[in-house]
Amino acid sequence: EADIYQTPRYLVIGTGKKITLECSQTMGHDKMYWYQQDPGMELHLIHYSYGVNSTEKGDLSSESTVSRIRTEHFPLTLESARPSHTSQYLCASSDGLAELYEQYFGPGTRLTVT
């Protein structure tokens, strides 16, 4: 099993709250990714990082932000949660570029905004 962790696993929060979803990996991977997945739908890339102090937006526009201060840590923050942010958020990492190397996924955070 991949050594990539996400907390919390489940989060129910009210509209307007600030939240941070945590993601950590112990594999020393430079490349890390955040995906959003709705039930029965495909994964959409919302953020990625190729190393410390490197962050980029993905294919799906998201109001969330990310930071990469340490190699092993890639948190995602929503400044003001809205019901439209309700979704599953998956963190992943890879030893090289995702399109060439295997990606390892965390267990995900199921976010519900009421």
Next chain:
Amino acid sequence: KNQVEQSPQSLIILEGKNCTLQCNYTVSPFSNLRWYKQDTGRGPVSLTIMTFSENTKSNGRYTATLDADTKQSSLHITASQLSDSASYICVVSDRGSTLGRLYFGRGTQLTVWP
């Protein structure tokens, strides 16, 4: 438009039976094709990765095939077990001129009944 289409959307089989899941893609240029297994409430786990030159790859009871000419892939599961119940996701990687990306299918939801 680059796309990945999977069929069937859902499938129910009895324990011990075999099944085949399909994936058609229009992604170009092609780099590799992956099959992932995603248990409910968990992150995807890689089953196989195939490049252009590979037309079959096995991982235990899972066998993936690739026809790069017709842009089709299949995942065959032999002697199904209850633990095979999951969503199976086909992912195709391109290798564009500057930066590649991954294209995700919506998955086939497999249910194995005792």
